[in-house]
Amino acid sequence: MKKWILLLLTAILSIGLVACSDNTGSKEGSSKDGKKDGEKVTLKFFTALPDRETGLGGVEQKIIDSYMEKNPNVKIEVEALQDEPFKDKIKIYSSTKQLPDIIQAWGQSSFIAPLINNGLLYELNPADFEDKDFIEGSFDGFSKDGKLYGVPRNTDFLPLFYNKRLFEENGIEPPKTQEDLIAVSKKFRALGINPVATNGMDGWIFPMWFDYALQRETGSFDLMDDALHGDKSYTDPAVITAAKKMKEIVDAGVFADGYLTADYGTARNLFGQEKAAMYLMGAWEMGLATDENFPESFRNNVGVIPYPVSDKSKAGDLVIYQGGGYSISNNSEHKEEAVKFLKYFFESENWPKLTWQSGAGMPAQSFDKYLTGKESTLQKEMIDIFNSVTSASGTPILDDSTPEFKETIMSLHQELFTGKVTPNQFGEKLDAAAKKARDASK
Amino acid sequence: MNTNSKLNISQKRKRKPPKVGKVILYTFMAIVGILQLFPLLWLFDYSLLKSGNFFGDAVFQFPSPPQWDNYVKAFTQGHVLPYFFNSLLVTLVSVAITAVVSILLAYAFTRMKWKFNVLFMNIILLGMMIPIHATLLPNFIIFNQVGLLNSYWALILPYTAFNIPISMFIVSGFMETIPKTIEEAAVIDGCSIWGILFKIILPITRPAIATISVVNFINCWNEFIMAYTFITLDKFKTLPFSIIQFVGQYSSNYGAQFAVMSLIAIPSIIIYLIFTDEINKGLMSGSVKG
Structure with missing residues (x-):
């Protein structure tokens, strides 16, 4: 009796399961059949910009929509996740060879190298994008052994934002040199205003700042990369001095109270609420001048200057690099359609124009033609800095190696500033991490 | 005195x-x-503030004027409504299956004597020790091969599986406190095993079932890691997806995110209020012996 009931129960359960999965199967089947009239193609598009209505995500979606309108046979399915979940899911997709047709990619070794090495990305033809006015050298991050695996989307660089009103009202001049920066910060401290807001909790801003600190020390960005590749060492006296100087700047109270526990939004709002005089952040924040979440007195007074110099460097020596971009996956069934879409995407009246005019960021293509004259002062100052570039850092140090190296260098900076490691140990540990990363990639 | x-x-x-x-x-x-x-x-x-007012000095800020627009955005840009029904469906089905399976398992383990009783109970309890992250990739591969990715089952099955061990543990702890004499009396009166289970044990275990249901409800309701791994299509997305609709490249629309979170919190609060007495009973009696 018992057994019968048990058997019956399992039978009912399994029938239920099968029936239900059958249902979903047939539903999917019918919708696929629906797509089959004509030469219909579905492209899967995986991006790290979840906000599809404002900012860069909005621009992206706009171009996708207009492409689908012009090519009714193409359907683009967008999947969007924020940074960390995005990278997690890329790992899952790539270990099952299920990468969506077009994925957002970063032209940085820590992200793109494993994908290229495992043959997951489709090799693009540079000629397809030749006429799109890409900034020289912008393809470097996306290339390996002379082959191109992705197209850059943005140009990012690291300037220093400042609040003109706070400077003028207190009769303080914007800092030109690193010594100025400390002096200016002390003045703001005395006035009870936070000097520089930044997002120390996220960790990535400091290694980018380290690029500056070392360049200001040696006069070139080369030592950083040479040491990473093993031609030189992070125990070099210049690195130690740079680390000492960073520590001095931190100890002088240049960064806002609680900078080590401030995440992106906290730092941004501290600056936007006029409680901090300066803001160390990438050029993508030029939307600050039009962000209605902040008071008008802030919006009208936000300005930008290059990062302060030393006697060995010029203001045009910028930490500048190509950030995000797109790649096409090797297992895609519609590679040609995907390339066609990317070509459309980067056409001059699409991505570069719309991005610049929306004020959401700087495209990786030259956008001189789209200057409307209606740009905010902030945007204009940004272009001046951009046009003054005398030397470029390329990919920031933290993204130029393995993901593990990135973790190490981020936490090493935090340890340096909290005094857990000395500048000498900082150099040694960094060198060890670089060596480990080199061994791992061999 | x-x-x-x-x-x-x-x-x-x-x-x-x-x-x-x-x-x-x-x-x-x-x-x-x-x-x-x-x-x-x-x-x-x-949830009524402008994003720019977040992270200020004051802990409480009076919203002037209140940004009801955040709620409008939650419904338009955040798709709260369709996602809400997906969440509800997935959660309710998972909670129901978990409850049924847990009761049957607990009864089998606490009242019946069979050869591998202890062994199987331990195997199921081992499930508590498996971290979610370790299952993502294998599950993705399995679902992919069976064709269950992008379906409600892709969420219901793992949610149920993850909730069963702890639920079974709580329910069996509770069942052990029920005197066996009640069942003996029932057997003498001619009650079958199913009769005992549904007519006698089930009503007595109600507090424990309420406890596990509420806990499981909240677990499933807020779950996001498995959801974003197994779901890509809009029509199966659950509520936590609406929060990330407001994440920009670097900064987010915090006001709208808080509005979504307020909306998400409402069902949890209601469920808790309804079951709060039963939960107290369940936790107390479960903890005495369990």
């Missing part, structure tokens, strides 16, 4: 409340209550 009666007498005479102990108790309870409610009030308060 002595002091108590004295206090009572003095109270009657002076008609004053000199019960120092009670005053302290009530103030203490009030403080605890406020601390408990504070995050909710704070959530609601911030």
Whole structure:
């Protein structure tokens, strides 16, 4: 009796399961059949910009929509996740060879190298994008052994934002040199205003700042990369001095109270609420001048200057690099359609124009033609800095190696500033991490 | 006792409340209550602020004017409504399956004597020790091969699987406290095993079932890691997806995110309020012996 009931129960359960999965199967089947009239193609598009209505995500979606309108046979399915979940899911997709047709990619070794090495990305033809006015050298991050695996989307660089009103009202001049920066910060401290807001909790801003600190020390960005590749060492006296100087700047109270526990939004709002005089952040924040979440007195007074110099460097020596971009996956069934879409995407009246005019960021293509004259002062100052570039850092140090190296260098900076490691140990540990990363990639 | 009666007498005479102990108790309870409610009030308060006012000096800010627009955005850009129904469906089905399976398992383990009783119970309890992250990739591969990716089952199955061990543990802890004599009496009166289970054990275990259901409800309701791994199509997305609709490249629309979170919190609060008595009973009696 018992057994019968048990058997019956399992039978009912399994029938239920099968029936239900059958249902979903047939539903999917019918919708696929629906797509089959004509030469219909579905492209899967995986991006790290979840906000599809404002900012860069909005621009992206706009171009996708207009492409689908012009090519009714193409359907683009967008999947969007924020940074960390995005990278997690890329790992899952790539270990099952299920990468969506077009994925957002970063032209940085820590992200793109494993994908290229495992043959997951489709090799693009540079000629397809030749006429799109890409900034020289912008393809470097996306290339390996002379082959191109992705197209850059943005140009990012690291300037220093400042609040003109706070400077003028207190009769303080914007800092030109690193010594100025400390002096200016002390003045703001005395006035009870936070000097520089930044997002120390996220960790990535400091290694980018380290690029500056070392360049200001040696006069070139080369030592950083040479040491990473093993031609030189992070125990070099210049690195130690740079680390000492960073520590001095931190100890002088240049960064806002609680900078080590401030995440992106906290730092941004501290600056936007006029409680901090300066803001160390990438050029993508030029939307600050039009962000209605902040008071008008802030919006009208936000300005930008290059990062302060030393006697060995010029203001045009910028930490500048190509950030995000797109790649096409090797297992895609519609590679040609995907390339066609990317070509459309980067056409001059699409991505570069719309991005610049929306004020959401700087495209990786030259956008001189789209200057409307209606740009905010902030945007204009940004272009001046951009046009003054005398030397470029390329990919920031933290993204130029393995993901593990990135973790190490981020936490090493935090340890340096909290005094857990000395500048000498900082150099040694960094060198060890670089060596480990080199061994791992061999 | 002595002091108590004295206090009572003095109270009657002076008609004053000199019960120092009670005053302290009530103030203490009030403080605890406020601390408990504070995050909710704070959530609601911030859901009416502009994103630019977040992270200010003041903990509580009076929204002037209140940004009801955040809620409008939650429904338009955040797709709260369709995602809400997906969440509801997935959660309710998972909770129901978990409850049924847990009761059957618990009964089999606590009341029936069979060869591998202890072994199987331990195997199921081992499930508690498996971290979610370790299952993502294998599950993705399995679902992919069976064709279950992008379906409600892709969420219901793992949610149920993850909730069963702890639920079974709580329910069996509770069942052990039920005196066996009740069942013996039922058997003598001619009741079958299913009869015992559904007519006698089930009504007695109600508090335990309420406890696990509420806990599982909240688990499933807030789950995001598995959801974003197994779901890509809009029509199967659950509520946590609406929060990330407001994440920009670097900064986010915090106001709208808080509005979504306030909306997500409402069902959890309602469920909790409805079941709060049963939960207390369940936790108390489960903890005595379990």
